[in-house]
Amino acid sequence: RKEVEQDPGPFNVPEGATVAFNCTYSNSASQSFFWYRQDCRKEPKLLMSVYSSGNEDGRFTAQLNRASQYISLLIRDSKLSDSATYLCVVNGGADKLIFGTGTRLQVFP
Amino acid sequence: DAGVTQSPTHLIKTRGQQVTLRCSPKSGHDTVSWYQQALGQGPQFIFQYYEEEERQRGNFPDRFSGHQFPNYSSELNVNALLLGDSALYLCASSMGQSQPQHFGDGTRLSIL
Numbered sequence: 001r002k003e004v005e006q007d008p009g010p011f012n013v014p015e016g017a018t019v020a021f022n023c024t025y026s027n028s029a030s031q032s033f034f035w036y037r038q039d040c041r042k043e044p045k046l047l048m049s050v051y052s053s054g055n056e057d058g059r060f061t062a063q064l065n066r067a068s069q070y071i072s073l074l075i076r077d078s079k080l081s082d083s084a085t086y087l088c089v090v091n092g093g094a095d096k097l098i099f100g101t102g103t104r105l106q107v108f109p
Numbered sequence: 110d111a112g113v114t115q116s117p118t119h120l121i122k123t124r125g126q127q128v129t130l131r132c133s134p135k136s137g138h139d140t141v142s143w144y145q146q147a148l149g150q151g152p153q154f155i156f157q158y159y160e161e162e163e164r165q166r167g168n169f170p171d172r173f174s175g176h177q178f179p180n181y182s183s184e185l186n187v188n189a190l191l192l193g194d195s196a197l198y199l200c201a202s203s204m205g206q207s208q209p210q211h212f213g214d215g216t217r218l219s220i221l
Contacts, residue, residue, distance in 0.1 A: 004151075034209060043199055043212040044152065087151055096165050097142070097201070097210060099151030 001026055006088050006100035013107055017078045021103045023071045023088030032091035033064055035073050037084045044087055078107045113202050113213035121219045122190050130185045130216045134202030141183040142210060143175060144199040152199055158183050195220045
């Protein structure tokens with residue numbers, strides 16, 4: 001079983017749609033969780049950290065369910081510029097980041 | 110305030126050669142991690158340096174080695190290159206444990 005699993009997609013959604021990505025992780029001792037965004041042939045960029053109580057940043061909402069070892073990202077009112085690969089990331093201890101393979105999002109007009 | 114910088118941007122090598130990639134962390138960051146990203150995959154952790162020591166290592170052979178200098182910059186060395194080493198090599202820096210890591214633009218390495 002992979003340490004971090006994501007649906008690779010692609011998710012094709014129209015502008016204005018709401019889309020949700022899910023991710024599961026295997027190490028119950030993991031303490032830190034993040035979503036990164038990666039554009040084609042670019043470096044990953046931190047989108048947001050994920051906190052136990054859930055957190056929101058504008059149109060983006062992240063949730064963590066420790067009991068189910070599950071992380072989600074919700075994007076509301078999708079924009080064309082949201083098209084990218086979204087990487088679920090778990091801190092595997094001492095700053096070792098473990099990445100999922102990413103979920104590709106394509107927003108169309 | 111400069112972010113994480115990596116050099117070179119692109120590199121072409123042949124099998125059996127050796128390569129050195131360089132990374133300067135973001136100002137104020139003391140920890141440098143290296144990742145390998147193959148096409149269509151998420152980045153894979155290679156190793157991390159803190160206080161000039163390798164603190165953690167992923168599942169990579171000894172052909173992959175590194176170094177951190179007193180100014181926190183770092184090098185990744187790969188010996189006896191294989192075709193499968195072709196990938197984007199990413200450097201990330203952070204300040205302290207469990208803090209978000211910030212990535213450089215990466216070095217795209219192609220092995221012929």
